[in-house]
């Protein structure tokens with residue numbers, strides 16, 4: 309009689325979005341492995357605690373993941389569910405990206421105050437105040453809509469929506485996926501065309517992090533891994549890693565699959581929105597890392613490094 313089957317502990321941030329995502333993974337794992345028990349443990353991360361400083365200034369590397377990673381290394385939890393976009397491309401020694409689940413729409417959305425409900429990005433009036441904390445969104449939108457005024461906004465999704473509805477902002481930019489997962493898909497006013505703004509690396513996908521030395525846990529992921537999403541996200545993450553950028557640099561991507569070919573489009577933008585360096589690479593879907601590296605080299609050849617160096621210098625100052 310197997311009376312000592314190990315209970316699998318899942319770590320999660322406490323934000324509403326993190327909890328929805330974690331409970332979804334817990335339920336999927338439970339469905340696939342009815343003989344096992346999965347428990348959720350929640351914890352606050354640095355990124356949840358520091359709310360008064362612009363994200364770009366505190367340096368984002370692992371801001372939302374560090375406490376969870378420590379808990380995994382100390383074996384208090386066995387896996388952690390992240391918005392893949394918040395998971396750094398280089399993980400601590402002993403931890404790995406064990407699974408990527410099926411992606412939601414990875415695009416960004418315009419969400420507007422009621423008074424602008426008949427407007428779109430290109431019809432919002434001069435001086436409209438648009439809230440975003442993402443340099444990537446800022447740089448790309450500034451390029452195409454220089455008449456808009458961009459202002460930093462922090463806090464979880466609900467806080468941001470409250471600030472918008474209270475009139476602190478005329479509009480805000482959020483990930484479509486986050487709104488959909490929280491059952492607020494009706495707040496998506498306009499899905500931003502990838503021709504205007506490329507999304508963040510890993511946006512819309514969940515990444516499950518675990519210990520490299522725990523095959524028992526790794527095996528549990530097989531039924532919830534989504535292969536096309538995984539290959540797309542591995543290419544996106546390889547591109548970002550090669551450019552040595554975190555999620556708070558103006559780097560955007562878009563990936564598509566056609567048969568066994570994967571196309572990765574990428575952009576590196578200057579903060580003022582003046583310079584956009586774009587490119588794309590198509591390769592074999594089984595070689596996502598090589599595709600990402602090739603695109604990074606292509607964009608560096610077109611001047612991307614100078615933009616990234618200037619941004620690093622600005623935020624160190």
Ligand SMILES: NCc1[nH]cc(CCC(=O)O)c1CC(=O)O
Pocket residue numbers: 391392393394481482483485486487510511512513514
């Ligand atoms: N940086 C915060 C964050 N991390 C993941 C999401 C949304 C869901 C996702 O992209 O998977 C968001 C909010 C947002 O960017 O609007």
